[in-house]
Amino acid sequence: MTEPFVTRGFVGRRDQEDSGGISGDERGRRTPPGQYLTNDFPVLSAGPTPRTPLDRWAFRIEGLVSHPLEWSWSEFLALPAREWVVDISCVTKWTHLDMRWKGVSLDTLFENVELEPSAAFVIAWSDGGYTTNLPLADVLNNQAFVAFEYDGRPLAPEHGGPARLVVPARYFWKSAKWVRGLRIQDRDEPGFWESLGYHNRGDQWLEERYSGD
Amino acid sequence: MDERIAEMRDDPAVDLTVDGNAIGGMLATMFGVDVTGSPGQCAHCHTVSVVGTMRVYMRGPGVVVRCPACAQVVMRIVKTPTGTYLDVSGASFVRIAR
Amino acid sequence: MAALGAAAPSTAGPATRAIDWQLATVTATRDETPTVRSFTLGLPGWTGHRAGQHLDLRLTAADGYSVERSYSIASEPERAGEVDITVERIEGGEVSPFLHEVVVPGDRLEVRGPIGGYFVWGASLGGPLLLVAGGSGVVPLMAMARHRARAGMTIPTRLLFSSRGFDEIIYREELERLAAAGDGFEVIHTLTRQQPAGWTGYGRRIDESMLAEVLEPLGASTRAYACGPTALVEVAANALVRLGLPPDRIRTERFGPTGT
Numbered sequence: 239m240t241e242p243f244v245t246r247g248f249v250g251r252r253d254q255e256d257s258g259g260i261s262g263d264e265r266g267r268r269t270p271p272g273q274y275l276t277n278d279f280p281v282l283s284a285g286p287t288p289r290t291p292l293d294r295w296a297f298r299i300e301g302l303v304s305h306p307l308e309w310s311w312s313e314f315l316a317l318p319a320r321e322w323v324v325d326i327s328c329v330t331k332w333t334h335l336d337m338r339w340k341g342v343s344l345d346t347l348f349e350n351v352e353l354e355p356s357a358a359f360v361i362a363w364s365d366g367g368y369t370t371n372l373p374l375a376d377v378l379n380n381q382a383f384v385a386f387e388y389d390g391r392p393l394a395p396e397h398g399g400p401a402r403l404v405v406p407a408r409y410f411w412k413s414a415k416w417v418r419g420l421r422i423q424d425r426d427e428p429g430f431w432e433s434l435g436y437h438n439r440g441d442q443w444l445e446e447r448y449s450g451d
Numbered sequence: 452m453d454e455r456i457a458e459m460r461d462d463p464a465v466d467l468t469v470d471g472n473a474i475g476g477m478l479a480t481m482f483g484v485d486v487t488g489s490p491g492q493c494a495h496c497h498t499v500s501v502v503g504t505m506r507v508y509m510r511g512p513g514v515v516v517r518c519p520a521c522a523q524v525v526m527r528i529v530k531t532p533t534g535t536y537l538d539v540s541g542a543s544f545v546r547i548a549r
Numbered sequence: 550m551a552a553l554g555a556a557a558p559s560t561a562g563p564a565t566r567a568i569d570w571q572l573a574t575v576t577a578t579r580d581e582t583p584t585v586r587s588f589t590l591g592l593p594g595w596t597g598h599r600a601g602q603h604l605d606l607r608l609t610a611a612d613g614y615s616v617e618r619s620y621s622i623a624s625e626p627e628r629a630g631e632v633d634i635t636v637e638r639i640e641g642g643e644v645s646p647f648l649h650e651v652v653v654p655g656d657r658l659e660v661r662g663p664i665g666g667y668f669v670w671g672a673s674l675g676g677p678l679l680l681v682a683g684g685s686g687v688v689p690l691m692a693m694a695r696h697r698a699r700a701g702m703t704i705p706t707r708l709l710f711s712s713r714g715f716d717e718i719i720y721r722e723e724l725e726r727l728a729a730a731g732d733g734f735e736v737i738h739t740l741t742r743q744q745p746a747g748w749t750g751y752g753r754r755i756d757e758s759m760l761a762e763v764l765e766p767l768g769a770s771t772r773a774y775a776c777g778p779t780a781l782v783e784v785a786a787n788a789l790v791r792l793g794l795p796p797d798r799i800r801t802e803r804f805g806p807t808g809t
Contacts, residue, residue, distance in 0.1 A: 242615075243572065245608040247651040250616065278641070282511040283467045286522055327709055329512050356575055367524075396467075411512050431512045435529040435536035448531040468779060469803050473617035473619055476605035479568040488666025503667025504801070 251331065254278075258355040260335060268325055273333040279388075280332060281396045284354040284430065288365035288395075288416050295382070295400060297347075298419035301361075304352035309399065315386070317342045322383055324406035326413075327442040339404060341385035344377050347420075356424040362403050365416040371422055371438070372405065372412060372431035375423070384417060409447070453528035471505035471523040474514055477528065478502070481537060484547060493525055502545065516541075552631075554681060566659065575656045576631065586649055587623060587635045587683060592658065595630060598622055598690040598777040601669040601774070601802075604634070616621060616642045619740060621688040621776075621802075622663060625695035635719065637685040668802045670774060676704035681755065681785045683711045683777025684703030688721050690776055694734065698727055705733045708731045709763045711755050711781065716745040737763050739747065755781060757788035771792050776802040 253265070253275040260268075269275055292311040300306040310316070319342050327333040353374075361371045372382070382405045384391055393399030396416030405412045411431050432438050437446040475487040475500075487503035498520035505525060506517040513529035527538040539545070573590035580586050592661055598604075609615040617808040638649045652658070670678070670693045680690040680698075687710055697706060713719045724736045739751030739759065751759055764771060773784040773794055782803045789799050 242609055242613065243570075244611050244659075245658065246656055248608045248610050248647055250608075250610045250614045277538050281467060284508050284513075284515040285512050285517060285524075286468070286506075414502070431529070434513060434527050434538055435534075436512055448533075470668070470801060472603070472665050472668050472802055474667075475603070475802070476568070476617075476661050479664060480661075483568065485568075485664055485666050494550050494770070504663065512692065 241349055265335065268302070268335055269333050270327050271445045272447075273327055273331055273442070276332040276334055278332070279282065279334065279337075279397065280328070280330070282328065282330065282410070283396070283415075284365050284368060290291050290365050290416075290418075291399075292400060295428070299347060299351050299422065300419060301356040301422035302354035302424060303422055304354070307347075307351050310391040314342070314384075315410070316347055319386075322385070322404070322406075324404070326406060326410055327409040328406075329440070329442075333442075336344070338382050338389050339344050339383070340387035341383040341401075341404065344382045344384070344420075345380060347384070348378070353422060355374040357422045358425045359426045361376060361427055361429065362412075362414040362417050363421060364414045367412075368414055369427075370403075370412050370414050370417070371425070371427055371432055372408070373439075376408070376439075377405060381405065409437075409442050411436065412440055416430050457460055465521060468506045468508055469511050469517060471501075471507055472503040472505060474507055474509065474516070474528070475503070477530075479516070481528075481535060482490075482547060486547055489547055491525065492543040493521060493523060494541050494543045495523035496521035497543065556790045558641065558735050566718045568732070570661050571657045573658050573660045573736050575652055575654050575658065577654055578652070580637060582717050583604055584638045584717070585635060585719050586638070587633050588648065588652065589624075589631055589633050590658065590659070591631045592629060595632065596663070597629075598632065598663035598669055599665075599669040600624055600626060600696040601689045602663040602665040603689070604632070604660045604694075605662070606634075606665060607659040608647065609659070616643055618692065619640070619664070621692070623688045623695075625692055625699045627696065627699045635685065635691075644653055666731070670700055670772075670775070671715065672704075673702060674772060676706060677771045678704055678706040679767055679771050679773040679789075680706065680708040681760070681773065681775040681777075681781075683755070683781035684713070684717075685719060686775075686777030686781070686802070688776075690774060693719055693774065693807045694724075694727055697734065698730065698732065701732075703733045705767055707735045707737060707767060709739070709755065709764055710738045711739045711741055711777070713741055715740060715745045754786055757784075757791065760785060761792055764789070764794075771798065774801075775799070777804065779803040 244377045251274045254277050295311045296308050298308045319354045322339045325335045326337050384401050384406045386401045403417040437449050440446050472487050479485045488504050490499050492499045499520050504516040508515040516526035519528050529536040571594050573592045576591045576725050599740040603619045605619050607617045620634040622632050623635045636648050639645045686697045727734050728736045741754050744752045763788050775782045
């Protein structure tokens with residue numbers, strides 16, 4: 239193949255100015271390889287935005303558990319929640335530092351169920367049919383939470399509200415919007431994007447964007 | 452068109468969909484011809500619709516093409532640095548004109 | 550995301566296929582409004598297009614990073630060897646600010662096209678014709694209006710064009726000229742945010758009663774094309790069906806949620 243044509247003067251995305259008083263050095267250290275910094279919260283979507291009424295919303299944990307559990311919306315809000323301030327990186331190359339959420343740790347949810355000894359993988363599933371897969375070990379010990387507030391406000395539908403999974407140590411497609419449940423399995427099962435070329439694990443610090451590349 | 456999709460300000464009132472027409476160039480590179488005027492059948496509800504009228508969601512890790520009648524996934528496309536993944540399992544057929 | 554592994558760009562002969570990237574030379578630019586600029590692209594290998602089609606444009610940085618965007622073709626098919634695109638500058642965008650701030654005549658850009666076999670119009674499809682545009686959604690419809698005028702067609706045609714304000718009407722003077730030609734082309738404006746003193750046109754978003762009034766003189770056999778922000782296109786398409794147009798005579802092009 240010949241050398242690619244280069245467009246005169248085009249450099250692509252540049253980092254946005256910091257608005258939060260973080261030094262340039264620190265911003266650099268907190269930006270994973272190949273990412274640019276943004277202050278925006280881009281909306282990414284694979285389908286229509288679901289509008290499940292809250293009185294019909296429920297969150298389930300099922301699969302390799304002693305008995306499946308289900309929380310209604312009001313029961314879910316009554317669970318111990320906390321504030322999380324985390325850096326988020328999307329595989330579409332934006333990184334947003336210090337995003338502030340409120341939500342329930344997956345540890346808190348798992349306190350209420352007994353996992354079978356063979357439990358090893360979590361399949362998060364959402365309204366609209368989206369799925370994503372994670373090893374159980376990657377979501378325990380406060381590595382993941384179900385968020386229902388962002389920046390002090392109820393999580394907006396286009397950002398995954400009423401509730402979304404957030405897994406800050408992985409590319410953002412693992413943070414399933416409109417999450418409705420977790421299925422615990424002994425076998426891994428690639429999710430919506432993992433089954434079509436995206437990396438099964440998706441660690442942004444290792445730049446695990448695509449499988450096999 | 453595309454520029455608006457990729458660069459718009461958030462607008463919660465509207466779903467982030469465009470018409471199949473918007474990915475005509477990408478599909479032409481894969482199929483060798485422009486298929487935006489070609490009919491395709493949804494494998495879920497069996498509705499036949501022109502590819503150019505299918506609903507496309509392209510603000511994400513990949514491109515998702517959905518049936519305009521039932522909103523189920525008809526096609527998925529992911530471009531990686533070394534190749535393109537194409538999933539057409541949601542389509543019974545796409546008829547490409549000779 | 551990197552571009553597809555396409556063939557090397559070509560500036561050669563007429564055999565260039567629509568799916569190949571080719572090199573265009575910017576030969577002229579023209580400001581249409583304070584935020585909208587047209588670019589004339591010289592394309593020696595252009596195979597010709599139909600009114601309503603678009604092209605893909607690819608920008609590549611020295612480090613290999615590249616982005617692609619689609620732009621509707623604004624010019625009529627009768628112009629050989631060159632096309633116009635009309636680009637609205639989107640603040641915070643990656644491509645449109647570059648095109649507005651950096652690109653000048655003499656620059657070269659990679660393009661692929663023409664693309665689109667659905668949102669197209671030509672004499673064989675006939676009319677009467679209703680064109681419904683929101684903001685820069687007017688661009689592919691302008692190609693149809695220019696094609697219609699250039700080919701000497703007299704098919705009754707009405708353009709209902711929604712803009713935010715008077716100064717934001719894209720192609721305003723040229724549309725006035727086309728409407729003044731007396732060949733059956735009319736423009737009906739609506740200004741959604743600000744209307745100048747003495748404005749007698751519509752002053753609200755496009756709705757069903759407005760479409761009913763604009764459609765009425767054209768009749769039930771009208772062929773309709775709607776292009777603009779998704780919300781506007783949805784409103785227009787649904788209303789036109791309720792007003793009695795067969796769905797297969799309504800063609801739409803949604804370009805996302807921004808706009809008027």
